Amino acid sequence: MSEGRQAGVGGFRQVDDVVWELPASARADMRVPARVFADRELIGEISADRSLEQLANVATLPGITGAALAMPDIHQGYGFPVGGVAATELPDGVVSPGGVGYDINCGVRLLALPLTVWELGGRTEALVHELSRRVPVGAGHGGALKLTGAAFDHVLTAGPRTLLAGHGIGTEEDIEHTESDGCLPGADPAMVSERARVRGCDQLGTLGSGNHFLEVQRVAKILDPRAAEKFGLRLDQVTVLIHSGSRGFGHQVCTDYVRAMDVALARFRITLPDRQLACAPLSSPEGQRYLAAMACAANFAWANRAVLAHRVRESVARILGPKVAQGTRQVYDVAHNVAKLEQHHGRTLCVHRKGATRAFAAGSMDIPSAYRTVGQPVFIPGSMGTSSFVLVGRQAAMERSFGTTCHGAGRRLSRTGARREITGAELRRRLEAQGIVVRCPSNRGLAEEAPFAYKDVERVVAVVEQAGLAGRVAQLVPLGVVKG
């Protein structure tokens, strides 16, 4: 053991090169250890905010099993840290809306165009501009697809499949290439409030604000040729990465159920170190109602990304021609804020992933048949101006992290901190000097998402690879970005 492994950070001791652990005995209320995947440099950054304290709080949840886990992109959130994973055991383990977050099924979808960056030529700016015209960004609503009543309910229960059948949006292959086929079972629209419906009815196909984006990219490196071939990715190919979630609809579902569970805590005799961890036993009426409403929001989010992908194809058709649009394939779509019932170690568990991505290994029947021999695709957005990565789930994830890996670079600097360092106008100028086309309605919002506000994505990805949770398949570099 190296000298470095003996030193602790925030009470966490180093277990191996990329694992740090706080034993369950560290606090009287912890039920399991808290474990972080990170190297020494990342754990130093992580310990600078309340992330580790929040992870230890997660370890107090009733019914949690194994350990409260954190990926290397962990950062301070509210209740759960972002980058946190908690598996609770049925029937009396809990489900926590805060363990999923307000943006239920925020996730990432990758589209691969049938052309290279050389064939794209000088049309990058036109393509990014067209995307910015067709996709509403920023506050609230404005989506062209407005659904109400039964049509809206069908989206909540069936997700993108409803849009394919009723509106010709997407393809059958898109649905096959979506985590859980784009539809969580058990969705019950009766469990969703009227306020959520009002917020969501005209938000399908809208990007939102904050860190949501559409990015036009180039495949800069192939790192695993076999997996890349299976995923249909080749060097210099043009891709589009979509990052968005369930918009105000999901935010309201979370708000409603955190309130309801906060009120119910005393009845379940659950004491928590943080009220935002409000939860209820999975078997309770409150737990069941949340799972049914959360599934509605998850299906809404997949439908939202399906409409966004449709807008991308429309933009591609206009700028690059209908043949290129028809040949634009969906590689996969992953959720990184969700709770799902899954089989692990012979047990049915409710796996909460809050800023973490499912990364099932080769052989899983939950992976599309086309990818089953290599593993599940995972997409790790970097930050504007830096690389993103395509990963593939590995066997150690099934053994060490309930089939989970990281979800992004992870913030290291507050929004105000980022704005202190740079103005939006200056950042826009720097990105454009790198040849990256930028469309963002807010200079302030742009500055808050500056690349240096995030951890080094290459270091984050190196940690999950070293831990065996996922392997690198391809590196993508930005050509242009539309920011929410």
Next chain:
Amino acid sequence: MSYRWVEHTAELELEIEAATEAGVFVDALRALFELLGDGHRFDRVRREVSVYARERSVLLLEWLDELVFLAETEDLVPIEVERMELSDGGLVASVRCDRGDPRHLVKGATYHRLAFERCGGGFRARVVLDV
């Protein structure tokens, strides 16, 4: 102005100090205006807002969530409180708003580190917003 934004890695943490309980709610609206205000001035409207909660801290969450709801569903940027009646279990207010293009939406007001307490001769509150 008696509110400030505290450093938080990803979200926004709001701290308010006011002489009265009602002042906390008024300042929370001003803070939200700072986030949502876009400089545009279209038609000015008034909305009656009623929220209920037994705890003052939870009432503050409900207040902020209601203003966020108005911003998201009606494009209303809250400008000022014209009238407010605070009772043991709730709050009724008349809020003057501009219909505009709210700039930066809050996803939700959270219970994390939520506080509403007496402090010296006044009141202090804290709320973390998911953005």
